[in-house]
Amino acid sequence: MTETIVITDPDSDRYHTFGYISWWQQEVVRNATVLVIGAGALGNEVIKNLALMGIGNILIADFDTIEDSNLSRSILFRTSDRGRRKVDAAAAAVKKINPDVKVKAWHGDINFEMGLGVFRHVDAIVGCLDNREARLSINRFSWAVNRPWVDGAIQELMGIVRVFRPGDGACYECTLTDQDYQIINLRYSCPLLARQDILQGKVPTTPTSASIVAAFQTQEALKLIHGMEVQPGKALMINGLTNDIYTTEYPVKEFCMSHSTLDPIVELPEASADKTTLAELLAVARERLGPEAVLEFDSELVVSMVCGSCGNVEPMFQRMARLYEEAAVCPHCGTKREMQMTHRIDGTEDFLDRTLAQVDVPPLGIIRARNGSERLYFELTGDEATFLQFA
Numbered sequence: 001m002t003e004t005i006v007i008t009d010p011d012s013d014r015y016h017t018f019g020y021i022s023w024w025q026q027e028v029v030r031n032a033t034v035l036v037i038g039a040g041a042l043g044n045e046v047i048k049n050l051a052l053m054g055i056g057n058i059l060i061a062d063f064d065t066i067e068d069s070n071l072s073r074s075i076l077f078r079t080s081d082r083g084r085r086k087v088d089a090a091a092a093a094v095k096k097i098n099p100d101v102k103v104k105a106w107h108g109d110i111n112f113e114m115g116l117g118v119f120r121h122v123d124a125i126v127g128c129l130d131n132r133e134a135r136l137s138i139n140r141f142s143w144a145v146n147r148p149w150v151d152g153a154i155q156e157l158m159g160i161v162r163v164f165r166p167g168d169g170a171c172y173e174c175t176l177t178d179q180d181y182q183i184i185n186l187r188y189s190c191p192l193l194a195r196q197d198i199l200q201g202k203v204p205t206t207p208t209s210a211s212i213v214a215a216f217q218t219q220e221a222l223k224l225i226h227g228m229e230v231q232p233g234k235a236l237m238i239n240g241l242t243n244d245i246y247t248t249e250y251p252v253k254e255f256c257m258s259h260s261t262l263d264p265i266v267e268l269p270e271a272s273a274d275k276t277t278l279a280e281l282l283a284v285a286r287e288r289l290g291p292e293a294v295l296e297f298d299s300e301l302v303v304s305m306v307c308g309s310c311g312n313v314e315p316m317f318q319r320m321a322r323l324y325e326e327a328a329v330c331p332h333c334g335t336k337r338e339m340q341m342t343h344r345i346d347g348t349e350d351f352l353d354r355t356l357a358q359v360d361v362p363p364l365g366i367i368r369a370r371n372g373s374e375r376l377y378f379e380l381t382g383d384e385a386t387f388l389q390f391a
């Protein structure tokens with residue numbers, strides 16, 4: 001195949017020099033959608049690079065706000081941004097760097113709050129995180145919907161860059177050691193997860209290691225967008241103290257928990273978290289799988305909190321993983337309450353007229369429908385136009 005090199009006017013085209021790169025297709029870059037998870041030191045650099053290159057749509061996900069200690073490693077933030085949500089400051093900075101680029105800022109917790117379908121509708125995912133839990137979540141989500149992702153990690157002057165692609169080499173979870181699992185399990189051992197404590201891992205980083213690793217991450221994302229060769233399951237190890245750079249390959253774990261892909265995923269263009277009720281989705285499931293079909297959530301839905309001491313019952317309709325520890329305490333008498341929960345909807349519930357959003361399903365969520373061993377995965381595709389709206 002011959003590549004056409006389009007040379008434009010350097011005075012009027014900011015992408016002029018990219019035109020000299022034989023494989024670079026600005027049209028492909030312009031049409032691409034990249035999800036950047038984490039707007040810290042790495043995220044800032046990745047987002048900056050994507051903006052400079054003219055990536056069409058950038059979805060920035062983070063749950064944090066800006067504090068002074070971020071300012072030494074974050075090119076997109078200014079002193080006046082203190083207290084602002086990282087995603088908002090980053091999105092505003094993108095528009096200043098390159099007004100061609102469309103952005104969407106999403107403030108939330110990637111572990112529990114983003115619809116799985118979002119991952120399906122992006123071209124590349126770049127993980128800019130500092131903790132194992134979120135990496136593990138992204139890894140499982142990517143596998144579930146069969147999407148590649150690029151991981152970056154930094155500590156002092158060290159860095160690691162890795163591309164993971166479902167079914168092609170080791171995944172992130174394949175690389176985890178028993179010690180890694182111990183650390184993760186320790187944090188998840190409390191049934192009402194104290195999420196506040198999870199993401200506080202303070203790893204010493206520098207703006208230089210962040211820009212080095214983020215530059216490699218962005219390049220890998222660029223290759224993925226262009227359909228070029230990458231090296232999934234291998235790590236690029238960068239040692240800034242000794243200036244050693246080498247790659248190493250991870251073995252694939254035979255019984256890795258992440259190796260599971262949802263199949264088949266059925267897009268429901270009419271369904272959305274806001275409008276579709278449980279009864280309506282159950283009806284679709286029964287139309288396709290028969291009258292015995294049920295809906296299943298992959299995590300427990302806390303329907304209500306029941307106080308054994310004063311008898312107070314409080315409706316919750318939140319997934320257990322999203323509840324803070326305070327929710328366990330009865331607001332009336334201060335006793336620890338019992339959770340009433342379910343993960344299956346079989347049509348006998350008294351809350352079937354609730355919308356999916358009202359049972360804590362996010363936009364573009366994916367819900368399993370099952371009848372015996374037959375299963376389907378419904379995506380709330382009707383949310384695509386509103387959720388994936390870039391400005």
Ligand SMILES: [Zn+2]
Nearest residue numbers: 171173174256
């Ligand atoms: Zn694996």
Ligand SMILES: [Zn+2]
Nearest residue numbers: 307310330333
């Ligand atoms: Zn009580």
